[in-house]
Amino acid sequence: MTDTLVFDNTLADGETVHEMMAHKGGITYNDFNILPGLINFSVNDVDLTTKITKDIEIKCPLVSSPMDTVTESSMATVMALFGGVGIIHGNFPTAELQAAEVLKVKRFKQGYVMQPYCLKPDSTVADMIEIKKRYGYTGAPVTETGFVGSKLLGMVTARDFDFITMNSNSTADVTMETPIAQIMVPVEKLTLGNAADAPEVSIKTLKKCRLGKLAIVNKKGDLCALLCRSDLLKTRDYPLASHDSKNQLLVGAAVNTRESSKKNVELLVAAGVDIIVIDSSNGTSTYQVEMLRWIKATYPKIQVIAGNVVTRQQAKLLIDAGADALRVGMGSGSICITQEIMAVGRAQGTAVYDVSRYAKQFGIPVIADGGIRDVGYITKAVSLGASVAMMGGLLAGTTEAPGDYIWGPNGVRVKKYRGMGSLDAMEAHASSQDRYFTADSDQIKVAQGVTATMKDRGSCHKFIPYLIRGIQHGLQDIGAKSIAELRQNVDDGLIRFERRSTNAQLEGGVHSLHSFEKRLY
Ligand SMILES: NC(=O)C1=CN([C@@H]2O[C@H](COP(=O)(O)OP(=O)(O)OC[C@H]3O[C@@H](n4cnc5c(N)ncnc54)[C@H](O)[C@@H]3O)[C@@H](O)[C@H]2O)C=CC1
Ligand SMILES: O=c1[nH]c(=O)c2[nH+]cn([C@@H]3O[C@H](COP(=O)(O)O)[C@@H](O)[C@H]3O)c2[nH]1
Ligand SMILES: [K+]
Numbered sequence: 322m323t324d325t326l327v328f329d330n331t332l333a334d335g336e337t338v339h340e341m342m343a344h345k346g347g348i349t350y351n352d353f354n355i356l357p358g359l360i361n362f363s364v365n366d367v368d369l370t371t372k373i374t375k376d377i378e379i380k381c382p383l384v385s386s387p388m389d390t391v392t393e394s395s396m397a398t399v400m401a402l403f404g405g406v407g408i409i410h411g412n413f414p415t416a417e418l419q420a421a422e423v424l425k426v427k428r429f430k431q432g433y434v435m436q437p438y439c440l441k442p443d444s445t446v447a448d449m450i451e452i453k454k455r456y457g458y459t460g461a462p463v464t465e466t467g468f469v470g471s472k473l474l475g476m477v478t479a480r481d482f483d484f485i486t487m488n489s490n491s492t493a494d495v496t497m498e499t500p501i502a503q504i505m506v507p508v509e510k511l512t513l514g515n516a517a518d519a520p521e522v523s524i525k526t527l528k529k530c531r532l533g534k535l536a537i538v539n540k541k542g543d544l545c546a547l548l549c550r551s552d553l554l555k556t557r558d559y560p561l562a563s564h565d566s567k568n569q570l571l572v573g574a575a576v577n578t579r580e581s582s583k584k585n586v587e588l589l590v591a592a593g594v595d596i597i598v599i600d601s602s603n604g605t606s607t608y609q610v611e612m613l614r615w616i617k618a619t620y621p622k623i624q625v626i627a628g629n630v631v632t633r634q635q636a637k638l639l640i641d642a643g644a645d646a647l648r649v650g651m652g653s654g655s656i657c658i659t660q661e662i663m664a665v666g667r668a669q670g671t672a673v674y675d676v677s678r679y680a681k682q683f684g685i686p687v688i689a690d691g692g693i694r695d696v697g698y699i700t701k702a703v704s705l706g707a708s709v710a711m712m713g714g715l716l717a718g719t720t721e722a723p724g725d726y727i728w729g730p731n732g733v734r735v736k737k738y739r740g741m742g743s744l745d746a747m748e749a750h751a752s753s754q755d756r757y758f759t760a761d762s763d764q765i766k767v768a769q770g771v772t773a774t775m776k777d778r779g780s781c782h783k784f785i786p787y788l789i790r791g792i793q794h795g796l797q798d799i800g801a802k803s804i805a806e807l808r809q810n811v812d813d814g815l816i817r818f819e820r821r822s823t824n825a826q827l828e829g830g831v832h833s834l835h836s837f838e839k840r841l842y
Contacts, residue, residue: 328359328800335817336369338674338705344820347668349653350692350701352827356817359799367793368803371708372686373406374596374645377571380404380561381789382703382804384688386713387411387575387598389746390738394425395721399781400602401426401570403789404561406710408573408598408626411585412741418586419574426572427593428546430520437547441467442474442502446482446495448529452637453479462536464504464544473513473536473544475505513538515546525546548798561789565595572778573626575600577696578608586616586623596624602651602659602742602769604628605635610642617643626688631672647712648688649676654691656770663769670705676682677706703792703804704811704818714738718775719784734777740770787842 335356342348369381385392385661389412392400397407407426413419424436438452440463447623452458460478465471481504482495495504514523514537527535527548535548563571574589574595574709576582586597597616599609604627613627627639628648636647650673652659652666660666669692677687677714690709699710716722718736729735739745744766778784799816801807821829831837 335819337814423592631667650691700795735774742769
């Protein structure tokens, strides 16, 4: 491509971001367009490296929200594999369970299943068939308790039961009711992997012995993990993956501002968490500032994202108190009713712009949280100064989001998605109730979110690469080769913006069609 082409800047249409934001009244992502730039590089060359906190750089500007229908270990793992970060939610029955999710991400090794579905000796063939039907696994380890972490007794694989018909009147020796203990291959006859060995050693054993699955046990004979041939065959490289200094995946977790959260922080740090998010709709409270100062004083190496904030005054308070990043957004989320119920909040475009501009002077990155409806919204958030975008709803219908799919109306497969301030989420666990219904509160609940469903979006293994590619195309259209360049040129007024009227918004969407299908990736 020729790089001698240049734009004549005396003809620049639209306005600078600063001019656009100087108009009175808050603006949202939907209120503006970015004007096209000059394409003189390939989409492959667009570099999305950015910062999520002061000290942590990642390769793509994507973060999953700490919500109990969005981020547990599966989501956090896939986010990190593709160069983003997942923030494990804080709505678990106990602090130990939250820390266990962090540990699963930290222990992730390609091909290894750290939490395999297990059976007990008295589970039946029908139970195994159910696992196969539900999750597609053709075999399972048998342990004393039926969970990983207890003594391995054997393995059952499809070969042990595949001749059984679904008819329990079968005259065969083995029926649906036969206990697994009778048909499993007992542990004495199994080739096992050793938990103390490096992954390469176990992979070699699996290949050499031509096994479908290799159970990994510790010195005591307890099951620690399962190495699966099919996963290894699928193994691909993740060149953008977010890693810590020990080459483990990066992961974050959220805590609230109650005294009891200090125990969560302690356990999360012990599990290896890299980032703590202090989760609140209004981050400027004495509770948050105290929590922030305590975490930074007790664990200086842990990066803390404080928030949420939407104004510069709020930003200053938390930056002064030691925040390593700010989470921006109040009421902009898809499930949020904060602006309606509390009458408080701010249009997200303006909030991101104002806070980012202020925080930039101190090298503090901004996480644009809420209202990311599609990939273009991520590009807009970053153009307004955010370093990364945090998504709840956009990721909620994916395979990696917690919860099972259900069939919604009209035969559409959906997953539940709910606000963390919804009654549903508040009532989920004693720990979350403690947040709302303490002795000093009046026991009257005021929900700030709704419960919803999200359409099946398939696996993040397909969806995240689509988002990354979409952002790269966006930056290419804007004429910026990297996020760094985008932000510099926006700041310098070289990248131009234009507000759009309600009619322009309609024109910019799909219109005038009899019907249409929206297939995106
Ligand atoms: N970003 C957004 O627009 C919004 C997000 N949310 C989400 O919903 C969830 C709940 O948010 P919030 O209601 O803001 O939670 P919160 O935990 O900050 O506040 C809940 C209530 O507890 C009080 N509180 C907090 N710490 C306390 C302490 N140490 N001692 C005494 N009282 C204390 C607060 O003042 C408030 O009345 C979070 O996950 C949040 O991210 C909720 C609303 C809006
Ligand atoms: O007003 C609210 N009530 C709630 O119950 C609630 N739960 C989550 N959040 C916030 O919404 C963000 C996710 O928004 P999206 O679905 O638009 O990505 C999240 O990242 C949160 O900031 C809430 N806001
Ligand atoms: K909203």
